[in-house]
Each structure stands twice: as structure tokens, then as C-alpha cells.
Amino acid sequence: MQLDCYKRITNKYLLSAFMLKIAWSPVYCHPLPANHRFPMQKYELLPEQLLYEGTITPDNLFEPPPLPDAYITNTHTSAYWQRLESLQLSPAEQRRTGFPLSAALVHRETVIANGTVQAALFALQHGIGMNVAGGTHHAFTYKGEGFCLLNDIAIAANYLLQKGLSGKILVVDLDVHQGNRTAQIFGQNPKVFTFSMHGEKNYPMHKEHSNLDIALPDGTPDAVYLPLLEYNLKHLLQKVQPDFVFYLSGADVLQTDKLGRLALTPKGCRQRDEMVFAACRQNKIPVAVSMGGGYSPRLADIVETHANTFRVAQQLYF
Numbered sequence: 001m002q003l004d005c006y007k008r009i010t011n012k013y014l015l016s017a018f019m020l021k022i023a024w025s026p027v028y029c030h031p032l033p034a035n036h037r038f039p040m041q042k043y044e045l046l047p048e049q050l051l052y053e054g055t056i057t058p059d060n061l062f063e064p065p066p067l068p069d070a071y072i073t074n075t076h077t078s079a080y081w082q083r084l085e086s087l088q089l090s091p092a093e094q095r096r097t098g099f100p101l102s103a104a105l106v107h108r109e110t111v112i113a114n115g116t117v118q119a120a121l122f123a124l125q126h127g128i129g130m131n132v133a134g135g136t137h138h139a140f141t142y143k144g145e146g147f148c149l150l151n152d153i154a155i156a157a158n159y160l161l162q163k164g165l166s167g168k169i170l171v172v173d174l175d176v177h178q179g180n181r182t183a184q185i186f187g188q189n190p191k192v193f194t195f196s197m198h199g200e201k202n203y204p205m206h207k208e209h210s211n212l213d214i215a216l217p218d219g220t221p222d223a224v225y226l227p228l229l230e231y232n233l234k235h236l237l238q239k240v241q242p243d244f245v246f247y248l249s250g251a252d253v254l255q256t257d258k259l260g261r262l263a264l265t266p267k268g269c270r271q272r273d274e275m276v277f278a279a280c281r282q283n284k285i286p287v288a289v290s291m292g293g294g295y296s297p298r299l300a301d302i303v304e305t306h307a308n309t310f311r312v313a314q315q316l317y318f
């Protein structure tokens with residue numbers, strides 16, 4: 001009897017020791033005014049779909065607590081964080097973020113930022129860790145913009161560097177919009193190499209300099225996108241020699257995206273994810289994944305594309 005019990009615990013431990021850990025919280029799906037253009041519902045539908053189809057079980061999900069202030073101000077200015085936390089942003093500043101400011105929204109952002117930090121810590125143990133949200137790469141150190149209030153990848157990268165858990169980080173930003181503020185935040189930091197592949201005519205109109213930018217013309221299809229990515233990933237892993245990768249997987253590269261301007265198919269998006277994960281896995285580099293934007297008119301297209309990122313991760317790693 002005792003032995004059986006021990007076995008069960010051991011098995012459970014073994015199961016949970018090597019499993020895909022995914023940051024998610026009910027607060028990710030934040031209530032917005034009616035007809036708001038941000039597809040907030042995806043943060044509820046995506047885990048629901050993954051659970052429903054059996055790609056994940058509830059054990060794969062973990063709920064991050066809010067990130068302590070000290071890890072927010074390792075990236076953002078104290079002045080900005082204090083104004084954000086005390087809901088002091090001006091109406092114009094709030095408009096630039098795209099979201100009405102509230103204590104619940106700020107709480108959500110700190111939970112999501114910690115989701116990326118915790119996903120990175122799981123990645124160090126399991127090879128990969130994921131966040132259902134994040135990818136808020138337009139957040140400046142001192143202000144928010146374009147649905148981004150806190151820069152989750154910059155915060156998590158600084159966390160790893162500060163704790164001595166990584167010495168060289170590669171950010172692979174494959175959202176259709178340039179990872180402008182992540183590039184700017186790490187512009188003078190030789191320990192973080194920023195790579196952004198994005199639409200050249202997309203927001204932000206003023207691009208920052210990533211360590212490597214690939215600006216793609218409107219209508220770029222799978223047949224151009226995928227070989228370019230494959231070549232550059234291979235080259236970068238050799239040149240940068242990172243010991244950690246942050247991957248921003250945007251669903252707004254899809255042909256159906258209303259803001260994206262590129263022309264990737266759902267299959268092409270899936271191949272993109274496979275390429276990144278396979279490269280990290282082959283080179284034994286842990287990868288933390290944040291989901292980026294997705295603005296296809298049909299919510300199902302967005303959810304399906306994001307879901308593929310999780311399906312591919314499960315297949316390749318576990």
C-alpha cells in the first residue's frame with residue numbers, strides 16, 4: 001500500500017517535472033468597453049481550446065502572482081511605474097496605450113510580466129516555458145504604447161541577467177510589428193541581441209535599430225518568409241552563441257490579419273514556430289515564448305494560429 005502510494009507520487013512528480021508549463025490567469029482576459037478593437041477574448045478561448053482538444057491538461061497551466069516592483073523597475077523608470085501604479089497617466093498617455101487605465105489593468109500587466117519571467121525560469125529547467133499573453137514589445141521604459149504597458153520580455157531578460165541565470169540572450173521577435181522598444185532598451189547592452197523580422201510599412205512608423213532587423217515588403221508569402229528565417233536563425237545562433245532565447249510569436253503575420261500586411265498562411269505560421277523551436281532544441285538553448293498580436297477579423301483564425309504554437313511545443317519537446 002505504502003509502495004503504491006510512493007509510486008503514484010513518484011510518477012506524478014516525474015510527470016510534472018518534465019511538462020510544458022504555461023503561464024495563464026483569468027485576469028489575462030480583461031474586460032474592455034464594447035466594440036474595443038483589441039481581441040481580448042483570445043486569452044480565454046486559447047487555453048479553453050488547448051484543454052478541450054487535449055493538447056494540455058490543467059496541470060500544464062500555472063497562475064503567476066503579480067511581479068514585485070523591483071523587477072518592474074529593473075527595466076522601467078521608477079517615475080513611470082509610480083504613475084502607472086497610482087493611475088496617474090494623462091488621458092493622452094492612456095489613449096496611446098489603447099486601453100482605459102484601471103487598477104485591474106495594471107494588476108493584469110504585472111501578472112503577465114511575471115508570467116514571462118516564470119516561463120523563462122521553467123525554460124531553464126524544461127527547455128521551454130510559455131506565456132499565453134505578453135509580447136508587449138512597444139512599451140518604452142518611461143511610457144506605454146500600442147496595447148503595451150510593461151515590456152515583458154525586457155523585464156524577464158533583465159531578470160535572468162540580474163540573477164546570473166544567463167550571460168547572453170537572443171530575442172527572436174517574429175511579431176509583424178517591429179520589436180522597437182525591446183531593441184531600444186537593449187541598444188547599449190551587449191548581453192542581449194535583438195532580432196526583429198517585421199513588416200517594413202507597419203506600425204511603428206519610426207523604427208528603432210535592433211541588432212538585426214529584417215523589414216519585409218507588403219504581401220510577403222511563406223515561400224519568402226520561411227527560408228529567410230531559417231537562414232538567419234542558423235546564422236544568428238552561431239554568431240551570437242546565446243544561452244537563452246526569448247521568442248515572440250505573433251499571429252499578426254497571417255494573410256487574414258487586418259493590420260499585418262504580410263501574407264503568411266496558417267501552415268506557414270506553424271512552420272515558423274517549428275523552425276524556432278527546432279533550432280533552440282537542437283542547440284540545447286532554453287526558450288521562453290510570449291504570444292504577440294493577432295488582429296484577424298475571425299477570432300478563430302487568431303486562436304488557431306496561437307494554438308499551433310502550443311501544439312508544436314508539446315510535440316517537439318514532450
Ligand SMILES: [Zn+2]
Nearest residue numbers: 175176177293
Ligand atoms: Zn503586432
